[in-house]
Amino acid sequence: MTMAGTTLQAEVPGTPGEPLLTMRGMRKAFAGTVALDEVDFDLRAGEVHVLAGENGAGKSTLIKVLAGVYQPDAGEMRVAGRPVRFGSPHQAGAHGIAAIHQEMSLVGPMTVADNIFLGRELTTVGWTATRRQRTAARELLGQLGLDLDPTRPVESYPIAVQQLIEIAKALTGAARILIMDEPTSALTDPEVERLFALIDSLKARGCGIVYISHKMEEIYRVADRITVLRDGHRIGTAPREGLPPPELVRWMIGRDLGQQFPRRSVPGGAERLSVQGLTVPHRLRGLPPVVDRVSLQVRAGEILGLAGLQGSGASELLHGVFGSLGPLPEGRVLLDGRAVTIRSPGEALRHGLALLTADRKSSGIVPGMSLLHNVTLAALPRFSPGGWLRPGLEAEAGHRHCRELRVRAASVGQDVAELSGGNQQKALLARWQTTQPRVFLLDEPTRGIDVGAKADVYDLMNRWTEAGAALVLITSEMPELLAMADRILVLHRGRVAACFPRAEATQDRILRAAMGESESAP
Amino acid sequence: MNTPAAPAAATGGRRGPLAAARSVLRFLRSPSGRALLSLALVMLLGFIFNADGAFLSWDTHRDMLRQVSVCGILACGMTLVIITAGIDLSVGSVLGLVAVLFSLVTIRWGWSPVLAVPACLLIGAAGGAVSGAIVAGFAIQPFIATLAMMVFARGLAKFVSGGQKISTAVPQADGTYQYVEIPEIFNQVSAKVLHDNVAVVTLILLACVLACGVLLARLRWGRYLYAIGGNEEAARLSGIPVAGTKILAYSLSGLFCAVAGICQAAQELQGDPEAGSTYELSAIAIVVIGGTSLRGGRGGMLLTLLGVLTIGYLEKILSINAVGEASRLMLTGAIIVGAVWFQRSRK
Numbered sequence: 001m002t003m004a005g006t007t008l009q010a011e012v013p014g015t016p017g018e019p020l021l022t023m024r025g026m027r028k029a030f031a032g033t034v035a036l037d038e039v040d041f042d043l044r045a046g047e048v049h050v051l052a053g054e055n056g057a058g059k060s061t062l063i064k065v066l067a068g069v070y071q072p073d074a075g076e077m078r079v080a081g082r083p084v085r086f087g088s089p090h091q092a093g094a095h096g097i098a099a100i101h102q103e104m105s106l107v108g109p110m111t112v113a114d115n116i117f118l119g120r121e122l123t124t125v126g127w128t129a130t131r132r133q134r135t136a137a138r139e140l141l142g143q144l145g146l147d148l149d150p151t152r153p154v155e156s157y158p159i160a161v162q163q164l165i166e167i168a169k170a171l172t173g174a175a176r177i178l179i180m181d182e183p184t185s186a187l188t189d190p191e192v193e194r195l196f197a198l199i200d201s202l203k204a205r206g207c208g209i210v211y212i213s214h215k216m217e218e219i220y221r222v223a224d225r226i227t228v229l230r231d232g233h234r235i236g237t238a239p240r241e242g243l244p245p246p247e248l249v250r251w252m253i254g255r256d257l258g259q260q261f262p263r264r265s266v267p268g269g270a271e272r273l274s275v276q277g278l279t280v281p282h283r284l285r286g287l288p289p290v291v292d293r294v295s296l297q298v299r300a301g302e303i304l305g306l307a308g309l310q311g312s313g314a315s316e317l318l319h320g321v322f323g324s325l326g327p328l329p330e331g332r333v334l335l336d337g338r339a340v341t342i343r344s345p346g347e348a349l350r351h352g353l354a355l356l357t358a359d360r361k362s363s364g365i366v367p368g369m370s371l372l373h374n375v376t377l378a379a380l381p382r383f384s385p386g387g388w389l390r391p392g393l394e395a396e397a398g399h400r401h402c403r404e405l406r407v408r409a410a411s412v413g414q415d416v417a418e419l420s421g422g423n424q425q426k427a428l429l430a431r432w433q434t435t436q437p438r439v440f441l442l443d444e445p446t447r448g449i450d451v452g453a454k455a456d457v458y459d460l461m462n463r464w465t466e467a468g469a470a471l472v473l474i475t476s477e478m479p480e481l482l483a484m485a486d487r488i489l490v491l492h493r494g495r496v497a498a499c500f501p502r503a504e505a506t507q508d509r510i511l512r513a514a515m516g517e518s519e520s521a522p
Numbered sequence: 523m524n525t526p527a528a529p530a531a532a533t534g535g536r537r538g539p540l541a542a543a544r545s546v547l548r549f550l551r552s553p554s555g556r557a558l559l560s561l562a563l564v565m566l567l568g569f570i571f572n573a574d575g576a577f578l579s580w581d582t583h584r585d586m587l588r589q590v591s592v593c594g595i596l597a598c599g600m601t602l603v604i605i606t607a608g609i610d611l612s613v614g615s616v617l618g619l620v621a622v623l624f625s626l627v628t629i630r631w632g633w634s635p636v637l638a639v640p641a642c643l644l645i646g647a648a649g650g651a652v653s654g655a656i657v658a659g660f661a662i663q664p665f666i667a668t669l670a671m672m673v674f675a676r677g678l679a680k681f682v683s684g685g686q687k688i689s690t691a692v693p694q695a696d697g698t699y700q701y702v703e704i705p706e707i708f709n710q711v712s713a714k715v716l717h718d719n720v721a722v723v724t725l726i727l728l729a730c731v732l733a734c735g736v737l738l739a740r741l742r743w744g745r746y747l748y749a750i751g752g753n754e755e756a757a758r759l760s761g762i763p764v765a766g767t768k769i770l771a772y773s774l775s776g777l778f779c780a781v782a783g784i785c786q787a788a789q790e791l792q793g794d795p796e797a798g799s800t801y802e803l804s805a806i807a808i809v810v811i812g813g814t815s816l817r818g819g820r821g822g823m824l825l826t827l828l829g830v831l832t833i834g835y836l837e838k839i840l841s842i843n844a845v846g847e848a849s850r851l852m853l854t855g856a857i858i859v860g861a862v863w864f865q866r867s868r869k
Binding site: 322324344345346348349350355357362363364365366367368369373377378380381384387388389431 | 739740741742743744745746748749751752753755756757758759760761762763815819820
């Protein structure tokens with residue numbers, strides 16, 4: 001195969017409006033479970049077609065069929081009018097279909113250039129033309145507005161940049177059909193803007209983009225048309241203007257959601273958690289600390305929101321309080337007015353703290369273990385007096401928490417890795433609820449989960465505060481932050497930049513503080 | 523997928539032949555079902571190539587069980603370590619060290635087994651604890667840490683024995699040998715019981731399998747082993763003492779090496795400083811062929827027991843059919859790959 005072009009000027013045939021892709025009657029079943037049932041989908045040149053639906057609705061299956069990962073059981077697929085059948089992702093790629101995956105497919109220790117050309121190496125009589133690849137990679141990245149060193153290993157760049165590299169990689173083959181599965185999940189706002197600008201230029205060139213997102217704002221920002229799937233069926237397709245958000249939600253979950261963020265404020269109780277002058281040093285010596293003398297207070301029944309851009313130190317602050325970074329050089333933590341020493345997660349747990357991490361895959365679920373065992377993991381001593389497990393006690397508690405959080409699974413014995421993202425997240429929330437904590441530290445509790453599950457999580461947060469727990473919430477979704485947090489603390493480069501009560505907080509003020517503009521004294 | 527599984531038959535409702543067939547199929551797809559199928563295939567080979575009926579005699583099975591016991595005991599500890607996503611390459615060497623020490627203290631120094639056995643178990647566990655501490659404390663990869671222990675323990679075994687086998691022939695200053703009585707414990711461990719139908723070492727193996735099974739399924743620490751192997755970071759953030767649990771796993775592996783070392787010495791009636799070399803590979807093969815994942819977090823003792831039987835029968839069938847050592851090794855290698863591939867491909 002010859003390289004059609006290594007730059008964005010790759011030849012992209014097609015005029016806007018022309019159908020690039022049509023899928024008719026797609027069917028796919030796994031071991032008796034129908035994941036896709038008679039689904040139609042089409043994509044025109046120059047449009048962004050958003051695929052919406054709850055987790056488990058069949059979106060992933062559909063794009064995996066499109067990308068050649070799965071072979072459909074029935075249905076017809078045409079690319080640019082010609083019927084096609086893909087046996088592998090490679091064949092899909094040869095037809096101009098490129099997927100940018102939610103889980104990254106980059107090889108960390110390899111250089112940026114080598115990653116971009118992985119599997120499509122530029123060669124001179126069989127030898128990799130390293131220098132040519134570097135030049136081409138630099139050029140390609142430049143067109144995406146990225147000034148990166150193509151000879152550095154990919155893993156030396158932050159996740160957000162890696163995601164953009166991933167996009168660059170997808171663009172090396174003259175792709176006409178791009179699949180983007182939650183491309184913004186690890187990006188900060190400016191990077192999201194850059195991605196959207198890139199999408200606009202791709203559209204102008206006549207590419208079609210299949211776009212999956214769980215973020216309402218983003219869907220309405222980027223979509224030309226929206227197709228909704230539910231339980232493997234196509235519910236409908238509509239142009240963006242023809243589908244207002246409440247209607248979209250109703251299509252997705254099959255019922256009205258009511259108010260999207262039903263925060264029920266609880267009269268503030270006594271001060272539950274107080275952090276004084278906490279400092280988290282940078283991992284590399286000589287660099288400024290990631291969290292720099294931050295103090296905060298949360299009362300019983302209160303939700304404190306933490307806002308900040310990438311690198312603000314919000315996550316590290318939670319991890320620092322929870323002891324997952326080991327003993328810290330500076331700072332005190334008080335619980336219900338009593339000073340406590342927390343040097344490890346185990347100690348934090350015994351003091352009644354709980355930390356839900358942002359990355360449920362790498363630091364949350366334990367794949368291979370059942371839903372039940374995942375739920376009871378953090379509270380195991382309670383179910384094993386003297387070290388002997390009491391399966392009865394364990395199952396009783398597990399069932400109760402799973403039911404309360406509406407975790408959907410075939411049984412509590414099912415491998416947690418087989419559950420949808422939303423149900424995995426609920427399992428983790430159940431894990432922490434099982435420990436009956438006084439303080440919940442929640443880092444992106446609704447990341448990558450569907451609207452129905454999100455509503456359940458909001459409800460749960462309300463119930464926790466009503467029961468007197470204190471919550472600290474990090475979320476990158478501004479509407480969620482503004483609606484759920486009673487107070488919002490804005491961090492900028494590891495320091496407290498501002499603090500707003502909910503009534504005074506606006507998106508604009510938070511963003512300005514997060515970017516370091518001083519408006520009001522902290 | 524949230525749709526309730528289509529065949530609800532297995533959980534109740536109508537029990538027809540179809541439902542029964544379906545649950546059998548489901549069992550055959552489970553890890554233990556697949557391990558059982560590999561074992562059945564190997565045994566089928568035995569019935570076909572039965573060496574003029576030798577395979578049909580209980581003595582053959584008894585001997586197989588006796589011969590595989592030492593490696594089987596090593597595989598018990600190995601299973602625990604592999605479930606934490608680790609590996610223990612030192613098991614063969616620690617076995618050799620303990621075999622030498624046990625022979626030394628009982629044959630030469632005349633210690634009572636009441637003292638010698640616990641002392642040897644302690645030494646084995648201590649060796650494992652050191653490996654575990656290196657893995658957990660210095661964050662050195664288990665492969666490297668236990669490779670170092672493997673070399674070190676072998677060296678120590680040679681140092682303690684002076685490079686000689688420790689047997690009942692005691693070398694004298696003038697170059698002659700004086701023969702001493704073999705301590706009774708050697709005969710007790712290498713004996714056969716129940717009208718000569720079962721070897722004592724096989725019973726010891728069963729006890730070890732049972733102990734590990736209880737640990738994995740019924741004790742909190744067993745659950746911790748799975749959690750660490752499945753997702754170490756998640757385990758740490760759930761308040762699990764990760765370092766302590768890892769040290770426990772390697773210590774137990776060391777303990778089982780000591781048990782195996784005593785059995786080995788008893789069967790050979792001597793402590794050979796070279797005993798147990800390459801046994802670590804057999805132990806790993808047993809665990810893997812059973813279906814416990816080298817990536818950690820999945821597996822169990824039932825699988826390892828099936829692995830013990832599969833490997834044991836494989837070697838026995840080859841030996842009763844008088845397959846030469848060279849061909850036997852090559853065939854064993856090929857069959858291990860075949861069996862593991864067979865298990866994977868049925869997912």
